[in-house]
Amino acid sequence: MSEGDRIDAIEEPPARQPTIYDVARVAGVSHQTVSRLLKGDQGIKPANRERVLQALETLDYRPNLTARSLATRRSHRVAVLTQELGQVGPGKVVQGAAEEARLHGFVLDIITLDVGDRSNVEQGIRTVNQQDVAGILALASTDGLRAAFDRADFRIPVLMGGEGDEATGGPPLQVSTVAIPELVDHLVALGHRDIVHIAGPKKWVAARNRAFAFSNALKHHGLRLTRTVYGDWSAASGYEAVRSLPARARFTAVCAANDQMALGAMLALQERGLGVPTDVSVTGIDDIPEAAYLVPPLTTVRMNSEEQGHVAFRNLLAQINGETPTPIMVEGRVILRKSTAPPALR
C-alpha cells in the first residue's frame, strides 16, 4: 500500500476542480457523453449513464460556468439598473430578481443610478454596454431612462420597470395598481370627499400609474382629486408637499404614492396642528416594514415587491430566450391601520 500511496502522491494532480474530462476518464467514456448527460439528453445507455452518474458523484463535479458561457456564446449576466438600493421597495425588487436569477443560473450586475441626472444615466448605460450582458432589467422606469435607452439602441432584450404605463395606455401591466380603488373605496366609505394626492415625479411611470388609479377610482364615486402635489418619493418631499398646501386648503385625507411621502406628510400635518387621523387621514403605498410602527400606524397598500422582482426577471428571461413574455399581475393588498378614520364633523 505504501507503494501505491507514493504513486498516488506523485500522480496527485494539482488541486483543481474536476472537469468533464476527469469525469469521463473515471467513467470510462468520452467527455461528450458526460456533456450530453449533463445537458439532460436521453440517448444514453443505462449502464453508461450509471457509471457517469457515479463518477460525477465521487469526483463531486461542478460545471465551469465560464467555459460553458464561452462555448455557448451566451452570457448569463443580467444588468439591473435601479434607483438607490437604500430604499425598501427597490431593495426588495432586486432581492426577488436576484433569487430568480440564481435559480436560472444567472447573476445580476447591479448598477445604481440617479435617474434624475442625465449624465449619470448615460454613464450607467455606457457601463452596461461594455459588459457582456444577456439582458437589461431597468427597474427605475422613467421617461428619461426610456429616452436614453432608445438612444442607446441595445441589441439585447430590455425590460423596463415592472409596470406598464396605464395612464398613457402603454404595454400590458405587469404590476397591478388594482388595490388602489379599494383604498379609495375605504376612504369614501369613511366619509372623505376632499382628497389630496401626493404623487411621485411625473416622469416616473409608476407615479403616473398610481395617480391615474387614484383619480380613476374617485371618478367611480363621482368625485375627483381635490388637488395633486408632486414629490420625489422621499419623506422630505412628502413633508414639503403638505407645507406647500395653502393654509386655507380644505381636505380631509392625504393619499401619498408611497409610504415615505406619507410619513413626511404626517409630520408636516402635525406641525400644522392637524391630527392624524382625527383631522386628516393619511395613506401610503408599499407597506414598508416600518409602516405599522409609525405614529400613527399607516394605512397603506402592500405591494409584494419581492414577487415583482421574480416576475420581472422571469419575463426578461423569456425575452432572452426568444419567447414572448406573459404579463403577470402582481396584486397589491390594502392594509388598514390607524392613520385613516372618518373625517371630523364640521
Add this chain to the structure above:
Amino acid sequence: MSEGDRIDAIEEPPARQPTIYDVARVAGVSHQTVSRLLKGDQGIKPANRERVLQALETLDYRPNLTARSLATRRSHRVAVLTQELGQVGPGKVVQGAAEEARLHGFVLDIITLDVGDRSNVEQGIRTVNQQDVAGILALASTDGLRAAFDRADFRIPVLMGGEGDEATGGPPLQVSTVAIPELVDHLVALGHRDIVHIAGPKKWVAARNRAFAFSNALKHHGLRLTRTVYGDWSAASGYEAVRSLPARARFTAVCAANDQMALGAMLALQERGLGVPTDVSVTGIDDIPEAAYLVPPLTTVRMNSEEQGHVAFRNLLAQINGETPTPIMVEGRVILRKSTAPPALR
C-alpha cells in the same frame, strides 16, 4: 469601388463582437501583440502600438470577459451573503459594494438569507459552493453564519461583515462605532442617568459592538446601562422591547441599536402615555432616510453604509489578490434631532 463593395458585402462576417484576432488582422499584427497591448505591456513598438490602437478604435473592440476568465482561471464574481435587502442599511452596503465591484471588473452574486434559519444558511452556502466565485462577502455577520462558514471550509477568501468584534476582542475594526460615545455624551450632558438600551440580537457582531460601545461610553461617566433589552433589528421588536419593560421601570432615555427599533420603541412609549422627548428621549443608529421625518424626528448616528460597502469590497479584493487588507475605519456621525431633550424634572 463597386467591385470592392461587393466583396465586402460577401465577406461581411455574421454580426458579432470583434475579437482580438479581428483587431490583429486589421492592424496587421499577431493577436498576441493585441493581447499584450490590452494587458498594458510596454514592449511594443510605437508604430505597431499606434496601428493596434487605431484598429481597436475603428472596430470598437470590447474584451470578452468570459474568455478572459476561462483563460486566466480567475473568476470575477463575488458572492454577497446578506440579510434582507429590503432594509436600508444592508441595501446601501450592497450598493456601495456593487459600485466598487464594477470598478474592478467584478460582479456581485447576491444571495439573501435568513440568518436565523440554520437550514437556510446551509442552503445559501451550498449555493455559493456551486458557483465559481473568487470570494465571499458575508455582510450579515452573526455567530451562526461564522460557524457555518467554519464548517464549510471555503478555499476562497471570505470577508465577514463590516465590523470586527470589539466586544470579544476580535479582528481589527473596519467599521467604527466611534460615534456612540459622542451620543452618550450628549445624553448625559442633557441630564440623563437612567438609560435603557435596545440591542440587536446577541448573535450579531454588530449588535454586540454597539451594546459594548454604549456600556463602555457610560462607564466613562461612571454610569451603566439601567437595562438592556434585546430585539431583532425590526421596528416590531423595538415596540415589543418597550412593552416588555415593567411598568415601574425608571428610565429617561432609550437608545436603540438601530433606527427601526427606535421607531417601534417610540410608538410603544407613546402608547404607554410617555411623551418623546418630554418624558423619555429616544435615539437610533443608522440614520435611515425616514429618521428626520418621524414624529418626533429621530436623533441618531449616521453610519455611511455605502462607504462601508466600498471598503468591504476593497478589502475582499485585496485578499483575493493575496494582499493583506488594511482595516479602514468608516466613521459615524451623531445627528441631533428632536427625539432627545433634557429629562423631565421630578
Add this chain to the structure above:
DNA sequence: CGGTGGATTGTTACCGGTAACGAAATGGGC
C-alpha cells in the same frame, strides 16, 4: 447471415482570450 437504419458514442474543431516559448528584428560594442 449480410444489409440496413436508428441509437449511441467518439473525434475533432471551436468559443476568445492568456501563457510559454521560440523566432525575428534591433542595436551596440568591437
Add this chain to the structure above:
DNA sequence: GCCCATTTCGTTACCGGTAACAATCCACCG
C-alpha cells in the same frame, strides 16, 4: 561588418465546456 544580448513579435498550446459530424453498435429484416 560581425556577433551577441535585448527587444519585439509570432506560434502553438491550453482553459473547460459545446457543436457538428463521423464512427460504431445493435436489433431486426429479408
